[in-house]
Structures are given as structure tokens and as C-alpha cells.
Amino acid sequence: MNALLLAGGLGTRLRPLTENLPKPMAPVANRPWLEHLVIRLKQQGIRHIVVAVKHYPELIRSYFGTGDQWGVTMEYAVEHELLGTAGAIKNAEPYLEETFVVVNADIVHYTELAPLIQFHRRHEGAVTIALTEVDDPSHYGVVEQDEQGRILRFVEKPAPEEAPSRLVNAGIYIIDKKALQSIPEQREVSIERETFPMWIEQGAGVYGKRIDGYWMDMGTKERYRQIHWDLLNRSCPLPLPGKASGKGIWVGKQCDIHPGVLLIPPVLIGDRVRIGERSIIGPFSVIGSDSVIEGHVRCAETILWDRCTVRSGTVVNRCIAGCDVEMGPQQTMHEAVMIRTEAMQA
Ligand code: GDD
Ligand code: MG
Numbered sequence: 001m002n003a004l005l006l007a008g009g010l011g012t013r014l015r016p017l018t019e020n021l022p023k024p025m026a027p028v029a030n031r032p033w034l035e036h037l038v039i040r041l042k043q044q045g046i047r048h049i050v051v052a053v054k055h056y057p058e059l060i061r062s063y064f065g066t067g068d069q070w071g072v073t074m075e076y077a078v079e080h081e082l083l084g085t086a087g088a089i090k091n092a093e094p095y096l097e098e099t100f101v102v103v104n105a106d107i108v109h110y111t112e113l114a115p116l117i118q119f120h121r122r123h124e125g126a127v128t129i130a131l132t133e134v135d136d137p138s139h140y141g142v143v144e145q146d147e148q149g150r151i152l153r154f155v156e157k158p159a160p161e162e163a164p165s166r167l168v169n170a171g172i173y174i175i176d177k178k179a180l181q182s183i184p185e186q187r188e189v190s191i192e193r194e195t196f197p198m199w200i201e202q203g204a205g206v207y208g209k210r211i212d213g214y215w216m217d218m219g220t221k222e223r224y225r226q227i228h229w230d231l232l233n234r235s236c237p238l239p240l241p242g243k244a245s246g247k248g249i250w251v252g253k254q255c256d257i258h259p260g261v262l263l264i265p266p267v268l269i270g271d272r273v274r275i276g277e278r279s280i281i282g283p284f285s286v287i288g289s290d291s292v293i294e295g296h297v298r299c300a301e302t303i304l305w306d307r308c309t310v311r312s313g314t315v316v317n318r319c320i321a322g323c324d325v326e327m328g329p330q331q332t333m334h335e336a337v338m339i340r341t342e343a344m345q346a
Helices: 033-043 057-065 084-091 114-120 177-182 191-203 223-233 341-345
Strands: 001-008 048-054 071-078 098-103 107-110 127-133 142-143 152-156 169-176 206-212 214-217 250-251 267-269 285-287 298-300 315-317 331-336
Touching: 001 033, 001 084, 033 048, 033 057, 033 107, 033 177, 048 057, 048 084, 057 071, 084 098, 084 191, 107 169, 114 127, 114 169, 114 206, 127 191, 152 206, 152 214, 169 177, 177 250, 191 206, 223 267, 285 298
Parallel strands: 001 048, 001 098, 048 071, 127 206, 250 267, 267 285, 298 315, 315 331
Antiparallel strands: 098 169, 107 214, 127 169, 142 152, 142 169
């Protein structure tokens, strides 16, 4: 069984952060989410990973290459025009094995694939959709099931009063390749709006199974922030890069942190970070690798990507900054999302 990662969406709701990178490459706790995902899939026995990508394919390809460094084989199915979620799967067909797993690459999750695969092997259907329960299903694909788990109805983003349940598509599927025959080629096809309803109607056997563990779509800035808080307070158990130095404090390699700095947990600091005298970092802050924080800085509930500079006397509160952003000196920033403009034009 191999895996296909859908990494081609525009990431509109995460803009400007995703202005110049595919959403799944956005760092989550200082490491691209896609890298966490590759590591996790490998741990679960998946050694062949195909990435379906449209925007900035070279960025993903140059990061992972053949996948050697992660002990997996990685291949890339590049779309030249937007094909939609089912179109992307169809386009990747030559790379797929008889049964494969599809993962929406913007779902941050920590769950086990094995129960899903076992369930798929036991029923006679061609498709298994992982399900999770949410309070407001109107942002997701919502299902209605019978007692055996067969899906009777799949409605993508229904109006709140029209949702048939609170059980939603978790964006992880197990699919038998033979089901792809009925997906049209070379045009945009949405698996959620077109293919699932068609398969259900044709009686292809679409089943759903609840998954346990952590699950969150990182599609909005609020959820992107929430994922970090969940990682820092360990309600999401994905491993964090860096060495735990005290409860709730993780520090990367070769950092230079002045003894007069106060780190208020939980805090995650990348590699080669410098922090100057009397700065206070945390709680709930992530500092990207190679960042420089001068003295007398106050940084709370903030996520800085790599190579940021915060000049002295600056207050950064509830902000998210992309790579290479400079802040201060002597400024206060509250609830801002910043990226470096040259990066956007590149
Ligand atoms: N390759 C490729 N090509 N990937 C695509 C394309 C495309 O044309 N369109 C979307 N994707 C990728 C996105 O990058 C993302 O990883 C995934 O497919 C889902 O697209 P989103 O745009 O993030 O959809 P959503 O979050 O609104 O809804 C989807 O995810 C929910 C779970 O979070 C749906 O699958 C819902 O049914 C589901 O509940
Ligand atoms: Mg999404």
C-alpha cells in the first residue's frame, strides 16, 4: 500500500503566509507539516509516498528529493492545471498501488492507520473514509451512515441546519484503484462534491470509520495557531524537534540564550537562535531556527518562522511571522500576521 498526499490547494485562508509556498509546507513547530507527515507515515509502514502538487512543485521536490533522507521513496504527480481533489488522484493513477491511502496534506493529525486499513479489508467496498466528530460540521464533508458503516449520503459543506450528522470527512481515505475507472480525466473533479456522491449512487461501497487521536485542519490562521498551542501543551503528541530542557521548554542546537532571558513555558526554540538580555519569551511561543531576538523583547503567544529578527525593546503579542521578517526596534505588534514582501514577489 502506498500513500498519495494531496498538496495542491491554494491555501487561500492562510494568506499571506501561504503566498509563496504550498500550504502543507508551512512549518508546524519549526518543521514543514509535510515532513511531520512523511515521518509519521514511514513509522506506520508506508514507504512509498506520492505527492500531488500544483503550486510551487519545485519547493516540495527540492526539500524531499527522492525521500532517501527520510527512508522512503517519494514521487511527484504534478498538475499543470488545477484538477481538484479527485482529478489530482486520477492524475496520479500511474504511481498508485492496488490499494492506496490518500491524505489531505493540510490535516494535522496524530492517528493510527492500522484500524482503518483493517476495516477496509473487512468490508466489500472500494473506499473507506476516515471520520471525525466536530461541533460545527458546516466547514467539512458530512456523512450519513448505516449500522455497518456504509455511507448513505455525503454532503460537502452543508448549511448548518442541513448537516445530516456531526461526523465529518477527516481527509484520509483508503481506496481500491479499480474505483478510479469512473473518474473523468483531464478536467477538474472534486472528490467531495462529485466522486463520493457518484460512488455512493453507483453502489461502489463507500464506508466510513471513525479515527481516534488528534485531528485538526490547518486551513485557517485560527486553527494554525490552535495546532501550535495543542502541540506545546502536548494535547497533540507529535514529536517536537529540539531538546526538552525543563517542563514545557524545548531548545534546538547551538542556541545562544543570554542567562538573563526568561522563558515562560510552553516555548519551542529552533536551532541556532540568539536571544538577548532581559527578553521574555512565552508562554505559547515558537521561535524559528536562525532567528535573532535582541534584548528587552517581550514575545508571547507568537509563532515566528525561520530567520526572523526582533530588534530590542519590541513587544510581539499573538503574532505569526513568516521567514525573514524583521520587527522593531521599540514597536508593539498585536495579533499581526507578517511576511517579508520580497518573498511574496519572488
Ligand atoms: N493536488 C491537488 N490538486 N490538491 C488539491 C487540489 C487540487 O486541485 N485541491 C485541493 N487540494 C488539496 C489541498 O491542498 C488540501 O490538502 C486538500 O486537497 C483538501 O483541500 P482543502 O481546500 O483544504 O479542502 P477543505 O479543507 O475545504 O475540505 C476538505 O477537507 C476537510 C477536512 O479538513 C474536504 O475533503 C472536506 O470534505 C473535509 O471534511
Ligand atoms: Mg483543508
